[in-house]
């Protein structure tokens with residue numbers, strides 16, 4: 001880790017990687033834009049043969065989720081959007097951020113819009129063209145927010161990707177902290193938060209409202225290393241103990257076991273994500289996929305709704321809203337019947353964090369499924385980066401995509417089961433610590449229904465589907 005922190009002091013790291021990822025980002029967008037289609041049958045293949053769509057959803061997205069679980073918001077360190085929004089903030093209006101933006105609701109609402117309009121309405125995860133539009137929208141919003149507001153408002157208060165990674169980084173082994181708080185206490189420069197360096201593009205003070213000495217979790221630090229660089233570079237009295245901020249080992253799930261309660265906007269975000277991962281895992285098997293669509297179809301079929309946005313709205317409301325709300329409420333309702341004194345608001349904010357390890361485990365399982373199942377497509381990917389010809393050749397049976405070998409399937413099943421098991425175990429541990437913290441250790445066993453019910457949603461499905469139990 002020492003070598004990595006030394007590397008972070010260099011002017012070219014990680015900024016050079018941001019420019020590399022900016023080029024990659026543009027290439028992925030262009031290949032997506034070159035593959036327009038609305039033919040559902042054709043899209044089933046095109047989504048795996050188009051370079052942009054395959055990389056974004058089957059490799060980039062799973063990779064940043066996996067990395068967040070182990071290393072924190074490491075993706076933000078190389079994210080090209082950060083450099084774009086920071087540049088526009090430098091030349092922009094630098095307005096103060098209004099309260100509603102600082103409240104955290106902007107992220108939750110942006111995420112809900114992406115799920116309802118993007119995923120349900122335009123199938124951005126299955127259509128290369130709309131995937132590209134989605135990436136452009138993210139850049140567009142980052143430019144608008146950067147041009148209007150001061151500092152790095154987009155990465156802290158608007159970007160749902162970074163926020164989701166922040167959620168998973170509660171499990172991370174690593175985090176951004178200072179070596180010695182006393183050094184910061186006696187530091188006269190405070191160059192890490194000094195206004196003078198706020199709009200530098202590289203050696204910059206913190207743009208996301210953090211003071212390094214006060215960082216106790218991974219939620220908001222985008223690991224830009226700006227504070228490390230300013231602390232190192234702008235010293236009025238040279239101090240061999242500086243730079244003080246560093247990326248270091250903090251212990252597995254350190255943030256999670258701090259039991260910091262969720263804010264209301266965060267809680268709604270976590271609740272919606274808990275529904276989203278159910279749909280991600282259940283849609284992998286046709287039996288559970290049919291169950292998943294059963295409730296929405298009860299409404300859609302009798303009303304003969306055909307407009308895809310209304311269908312998406314109904315499906316989204318039920319899958320991302322109603323189903324997870326019922327799952328979240330059940331343990332509390334049972335607790336109430338057994339006369340446990342937990343107020344509903346406290347339950348949602350304090351016990352909501354017990355869902356996070358299971359959500360992360362389910363997302364990790366999805367990442368494993370995605371990355372492994374798409375490997376056979378690589379053979380044809382670089383002959384035809386738009387994927388249009390390859391998709392047609394697959395339909396015409398000129399290309400046969402090989403099946404995942406049995407040994408790999410067994411390995412995937414073992415991994416998936418084990419990961420969900422670990423997620424459930426961590427959730428149980430969170431409940432135990434939370435009950436203790438709330439002084440409810442003996443009386444409230446019903447809160448353990450969170451890992452039992454929510455964990456079973458995944459574990460039972462995986463056991464039946466992957467192990468034919």
Ligand code: SF4
Pocket residue numbers: 178183184185187188189190191192193212213227230231232242243244245
């Ligand atoms: S991080 Fe560095 S610049 Fe910031 S207060 Fe601490 S010692 Fe000073």
Ligand code: SF4
Pocket residue numbers: 176204205206207208210211212220221222223224225226227228245
């Ligand atoms: S605390 Fe440091 S590394 Fe983290 S976002 Fe702020 S400037 Fe970047």
